[in-house]
Amino acid sequence: MSDYDAVVIGAGNGGLTAALTLAKKGKSVLLLERHNIPGGCATSFIRGRFEFEVALHQLSSLGSPENPGPLRMMLDNLGIMEMLEIVTTDTMYNIVMPGRFDLALPSDRVASQEVLKARFPREKEAIDKYFDLVFELCMQWVNIDVLKDPEASREKYPLFYHYRFKDASSVLDEFFTDPELKLVVGIYWMYLGMPPSRLAFFDLALVFFILLVYDPAHIKGGSQALSNAIIEKYLEHGGTVRFNCGVEKIVISNNKVAGVITDDGSEITCDAVISNASPITTYFDMIDPEYVPPEELRILGTRTIGTSAFTVYIGLDCEPEEVGIRYGANFLCTSTDMEHHFDLMKTMQPPGAALFECYDVVDRDFSPPGACQIAYVAMQYADPWYDIPPQRYADAKYAYAQGMLDLAEKAFPGCRDHIEEIELASPFTHLRYLGHPGGAIYGAEQSPKDCNLMIDPISRIKGLSFVGAWSTTGGFHPTLASGVTVARTIPDLKGVMS
Ligand SMILES: Cc1cc2nc3c(=O)[nH]c(=O)nc-3n(C[C@H](O)[C@H](O)[C@H](O)COP(=O)(O)OP(=O)(O)OC[C@H]3O[C@@H](n4cnc5c(N)ncnc54)[C@H](O)[C@@H]3O)c2cc1C
Numbered sequence: 001m002s003d004y005d006a007v008v009i010g011a012g013n014g015g016l017t018a019a020l021t022l023a024k025k026g027k028s029v030l031l032l033e034r035h036n037i038p039g040g041c042a043t044s045f046i047r048g049r050f051e052f053e054v055a056l057h058q059l060s061s062l063g064s065p066e067n068p069g070p071l072r073m074m075l076d077n078l079g080i081m082e083m084l085e086i087v088t089t090d091t092m093y094n095i096v097m098p099g100r101f102d103l104a105l106p107s108d109r110v111a112s113q114e115v116l117k118a119r120f121p122r123e124k125e126a127i128d129k130y131f132d133l134v135f136e137l138c139m140q141w142v143n144i145d146v147l148k149d150p151e152a153s154r155e156k157y158p159l160f161y162h163y164r165f166k167d168a169s170s171v172l173d174e175f176f177t178d179p180e181l182k183l184v185v186g187i188y189w190m191y192l193g194m195p196p197s198r199l200a201f202f203d204l205a206l207v208f209f210i211l212l213v214y215d216p217a218h219i220k221g222g223s224q225a226l227s228n229a230i231i232e233k234y235l236e237h238g239g240t241v242r243f244n245c246g247v248e249k250i251v252i253s254n255n256k257v258a259g260v261i262t263d264d265g266s267e268i269t270c271d272a273v274i275s276n277a278s279p280i281t282t283y284f285d286m287i288d289p290e291y292v293p294p295e296e297l298r299i300l301g302t303r304t305i306g307t308s309a310f311t312v313y314i315g316l317d318c319e320p321e322e323v324g325i326r327y328g329a330n331f332l333c334t335s336t337d338m339e340h341h342f343d344l345m346k347t348m349q350p351p352g353a354a355l356f357e358c359y360d361v362v363d364r365d366f367s368p369p370g371a372c373q374i375a376y377v378a379m380q381y382a383d384p385w386y387d388i389p390p391q392r393y394a395d396a397k398y399a400y401a402q403g404m405l406d407l408a409e410k411a412f413p414g415c416r417d418h419i420e421e422i423e424l425a426s427p428f429t430h431l432r433y434l435g436h437p438g439g440a441i442y443g444a445e446q447s448p449k450d451c452n453l454m455i456d457p458i459s460r461i462k463g464l465s466f467v468g469a470w471s472t473t474g475g476f477h478p479t480l481a482s483g484v485t486v487a488r489t490i491p492d493l494k495g496v497m498s
Contacts, residue, residue, distance in 0.1 A: 002259070002269040002270050002271050003030070003259070003268050003269045003270060004028045004029060004030045004240075004268065004269075004270040004271075005022070005027040005028045005029065005270065005271055005272065006019075006022050006027055006028075006029050006030075006270055006271065006272040006273070006274060006490075007029075007030045007031075007032060007247070007259070007260050007268060007270040007272075007273050007274075008022075008029060008030070008031045008032070008273075008274045008276065008467075009032055009247045009250075009260070009273065009274070009275045009276055009277055009282075009286075010032075010033060010034070010040065010275065010276030010277050010435075010468070011031055011033035011035075011038040011039065011040065011227070011231070011241065011243075011276070012039065012040025012041065012042065012276045012434070012468050012479065013039075013040065013041070013042055013227075013468065013476060013479035013480045013482075013483065014276045014467030014468030014469070014471065014472075014479045014480070014482045014483040014486075015031065015033070015040070015274065015276030015467060015468065015483065016031075016038060016039075016227060016230040016231065016234070016480075016483060017074075017078065017230065017467075017480050017481075017482075017483030017484050017487070018274045018276075018467045018482075018483035018484070018486055018487040019031040019234050019239055019241075019274075019483070019487075020078055020080075020230055020233055020234040020237065020239070020483075021078070021483060021484050021487035021488060022239075022487045023234050023237035023238055023239035024078070024237050025487075028238070028240075029234075029239045029240065030239075030240045030241075030242070030268060030270070031234070031239060031240070031241040031242070032241075032242050032245050032246065032247050032260070032262060033241065033242070033243050033244075033245065033246075034244070034245065034246030034247075034263070034435065035243065035244075035433060036243045036244050037224070037227070037243065038227040038228065038230070038231045038241070038243075039054075039223060039224055039226075039227030040276070040433075040434055040468075041054060041055035041223075041430075041434065041441060042054070042055055042056065042223035042224065042226060042227045042476070043055075043223065043224050043227060044222050044223070044224040045423075047313070047315065047421045047423050048315060048420065048421040049315070049368050049371070049420075049421075050313075050315040050367060050368070050371070050373050050420075050421050051222070051224075052313040052315070052373060052375070052423065053222040053223060053224075053359060053366075053373075053375055054223070054311075054375075054425075055223055055375075055441070056218070056219065056222060056223035056226075056476060057329060057355060057357040057375060057377070058093075058211065058216035058217070058218075058328075058329055058357075059071070059216065059217040059218065059219065059476055059477075060207065060210045060211050060214065060216065060217075060475070060476070060477055061210050061214055061477040062075075062086065062088075062214055062215075062217040063213070063214040063215070064088070064214075064215070067213075067214070069210070069213075069214040070477070070481070071476075071477045071480065071481070074480065074481060074484060075480075077484075078230070078233065078484070079233050080226070080229050080230060080233060083229040083232070083233070084219055084220070084225065084226060084229060085219070085220035085221075085225075086217050086218070086219060086220070087217065087218045087220065087362055087363045088215040088216065088217045088218075088362075089107065089215065089216055089217075089218075089328050089361075089362045090106055090107055090108070090215065091104050091105070091106055091107060091216075091327050091328065091329070092105045092106065092107040092112065092211050092212060092216060092329070093105055093187065093216075093327070093329040093330070093331055094326070094327035094329065094330045094331070095183070095184055095187055095330075095331045095333065096330055096331070096332050096333070096411045097180075097183075097332075097333045097334070097335070097336070098332070098407070098410035098411050099410070100180075101119075101180060103115065103119055103184060104326075104327055105184070107211060107212055107215045107216060108212070109131060109135070109212055109213075112131075112212065113127055113128060113131055116181065116184065116185070119181075119184075120176075120178055120180070120181045122177075122178075123176055123177065123178060123181055126175045126176055127181075129175065130175045130176070130185065133159075133163075133175075133205075134205045134208055134209050135209065136159060137159050137160065137163055137202065137205055138205055138206055138209035138210075140157060140159060140160055141160065141202075141206070160202075163201050163202050163205075164200065164202050165200050165202070165448045166200070166201050166202075167196065167197055167198065167199060167200065167201060168186060168189065168196040168197075168199045168200070168201040168203075168204040169195075169196035169197040169199075169339075170201075171201040172185070172186050172196060179336035179337075180336055182196075182336065182338075183333060183336045183338060185208070186204065186338060187331045187333075187338075187353075188204055188207045188208055188211075189204060189338055189342075190331065190341075190353060190355060190379055191207055191475065192204065192207065192442070192446045192473075192474075193306055193307035193379050193442050193445065193446055193474070194342070194445060194446050194447050195338055195339045195341070195342035195343075196338055196339070197339055198445075198447045199446070199447065200447075200448045200451065203446065203451070203473075210477075216328070216329065218328075218359060218362050218363050218366075220363060220365070222359075222366075223476070242262075245262050245263065245264070246262065246263040246435075247260045247261070247262055247263070247277075247286060248261050248262060248263050248286065249261040249286055249287070249288075250273055250275075250282070250286045250287050250464065251267065251269075252287060252288070252291040252461060255291070255293075255461060255462060256461070256462040256463050257270065257271070257272060257273045257461060257462065257463030257464050258270075260273060271463055272463045272464075272465070272490055273463060273464050273465075274465050274466070274467055274483075274486065274487070274490070275464065275465070275466050275467070276466075276467050276468045276483075277435055277436070278435075278436045278437055278440070278443070278470045279296070279300060279466055279470055279471075280300060280305075280437050280470075281435060281436070281437065282464075282466070283296055283297065283300065287461070291461065292461075293459075293460040293461065295460055296459060296460055296461075302449070303444045303445075303450050304444060304445040304447070304449075304450060305437050305438040305440050305444060305445070306438070306440045306441075306442045306443055306444050306445040306446065306450075306469075306474070307345060307379045307380065307381050307438075307440065307441070307442065307445070308379075308380060308381060308382050308427030308430050308431070308438055308439035308440055308441055309377050309378065309379055309380060309425070309427065309430065309439075309441055310351075310377070310378045310380045310400055310401075310404070310424070310425070310426050310427065311375055311376065311377045311378075311424070311425045312374075312375075312376040312377075312401050312404055312405065312422065312423075312424055313373070313374075313375055313376075313421075313422065313423040313424070313425070314373065314374040314375075314376060314415075314419055314421070314422050315367065315371060315372075315373050315419070315420045315421035315422070316371060316372050316373070316374065316415065316418040316419060316420060317370070317371055317418050317419075317420040318370065318371070318372070318418045319360070319370065319371075319372060320358050320360055320361050320372045322414075322418070323412045323413070323414050323415040323418060324412045324413065324414075324415075325356075325358045325361060325372070325374075325412055325415075326361065327358075327361060328357060328358055328359065328361045328362040329355060329357050330355070330356040330357070330358070330411065331353060331354075331355055331356075332353065332354050332355075332356050332407050332408065332411050333352065333353045334352045334353070334407065335352060337352065338353070340352055341353040345378075345379050345380050345381055346380075346381045346383055346384065347384055348384045348385075348388075348396065348399075348400060349403070350400070350403025350404060350406070350407065351378035351379070351380065351403070351404065351407075353378075354376060354377060354378040354404055354407065355375075355376070355377045355378075356374060356376045356408060356411065356412075357374060357375045357376070357377070358372055358373070358374045359372070359373055359374075359375075360372035360373065371420065376404060376408060378404060380426075380427055381427065381438065382427035382428065382431060382438040382439045382440075383438070385426060385427055385428055393428075397424050397426050398424075400426070401422075401424050426439075427439035436470075440469070440470075441469070441474060442469050442473065442474020442475070443468070443469030443470035443471070443472075443473070443474055444470060446473055446474065451473065452471075452472045452473050452478070455470075455471055455472065457471035457472070457482065457485075457486050458486075458489070458490070463490075465486050465490055466486070467479070467482045467483045467486045467487075468482060468483075471486065
């Protein structure tokens with residue numbers, strides 16, 4: 001008899017919902033997290049009088065009680081929704097190219113189209129047609145779930161087949177001529193970490209559609225409040241959790257999971273292991289090579305490690321309006337060339353585009369009275385950081401942050417003079433805290449080659465499965481959903497418990 005039915009490695013979004021789903025089903029579950037708090041990316045930290053949000057800028061797919069999105073329904077089922085307080089905003093995002101333009105898109109289809117048509121009158125018809133396409137394509141996906149239709153064919157779903165893997169760049173070119181317009185409707189490429197030329201149009205359309213239909217949301221208390229709520233519910237259902245307790249090894253016997261060995265050398269037996277760590281770390285560091293199926297290694301060899309991020313966490317000693325910040329999510333861009341912005345993500349040069357998220361515009365209580373906080377994020381790969389010797393690491397971090405602050409100062413003059421607290425996180429910071437190769441925050445690259453349709457979260461080693469960004473796609477909704485889906489479908493656990 002094993003110590004536990006299942007051990008979950010890692011308390012990121014995917015690990016948390018997997019552990020809770022299993023505990024709710026009456027399984028005995030041990031959740032092991034190397035950090036001292038739950039959440040992975042979904043955490044906060046304190047500097048001075050600010051509690052900084054690490055990762056959540058815009059929560060998608062939540063919707064309202066009247067218009068519930070898939071994430072709300074899932075969190076409701078888990079008993080989590082009632083533990084959270086949500087605030088929403090009616091602005092999807094503001095996009096600023098200092099000295100050139102500044103445009104805010106409302107999170108409403110008709111209002112958004114009107115804003116775009118007023119700014120780009122020569123492309124009025126194309127704007128309407130583009131929105132029609134986005135909505136028709138995504139509604140087809142939401143209502144029909146093409147993948148579950150055994151008779152799905154190109155004839156039956158022509159739109160889906162035509163656009164599922166078509167690149168976003170060619171679709172934007174097909175509809176629009178003005179590069180500013182392409183940038184404005186294509187800016188969510190940054191949430192997916194792939195330039196339009198390598199991004200499936202469908203993925204771009206889906207993010208745009210979801211945030212337009214369900215309004216971007218924030219959680220009072222930030223993403224840490226969500227992670228804490230899931231842990232609380234998990235404990236209520238009899239789950240066990242250990243923090244400061246990483247998993248070093250997964251024990252395999254007869255091509256089946258037999259248990260885990262923790263960093264402090266304790267051996268725990270179990271029938272299933274769910275890993276929120278990357279498959280790369282899981283197969284290469286945690287499992288002895290003779291037990292790793294060659295097919296898993298072959299699949300890993302086809303995948304590309306995705307982007308990490310460089311974040312400047314800023315506490316300002318003033319209200320947002322004092323320095324001209326009127327919207328929560330602000331994409332700051334130096335040009336309209338999104339492909340060039342992506343290329344810069346692999347260098348130490350200042351970014352071409354970055355997200356400047358001021359939480360207090362949407363939630364007045366987010367920071368202490370009279371203050372506000374900003375998470376200022378540039379997508380960046382870890383690659384260039386490997387070339388920097390340790391003694392130059394701090395200087396390199398400050399130099400990169402200065403480049404970002406120069407851009408912020410152009411968009412919000414005077415904001416630099418109001419900085420009370422500042423903290424930096426490089427791709428190496430994410431690598432250190434998450435343990436993922438390259439400090440990847442969305443798992444593998446989100447190109448069609450590596451998209452979730454190509455990934456099987458159930459390993460060829462019996463009893464082992466994966467949750468989180470590496471097993472689906474990055475972002476809060478997909479990773480939270482992956483834990484629930486995988487926990488419900490683990491074949492070996494069903495066998496164990498039936
Ligand atoms: C700066 C930033 C901004 C972001 N902005 C947004 C946003 O606005 N909207 C959005 O939807 N998404 C955003 N994301 C992405 C989103 O946060 C992530 O994709 C998601 O949270 C990842 O969840 P996950 O389940 O993959 O687990 P992760 O968060 O990757 O956590 C993995 C956990 O596993 C633990 N672990 C790893 N190895 C071991 C081991 N051997 N033993 C024990 N524990 C281990 C780690 O300590 C960690 O806690 C952002 C991320 C970052 C960093």
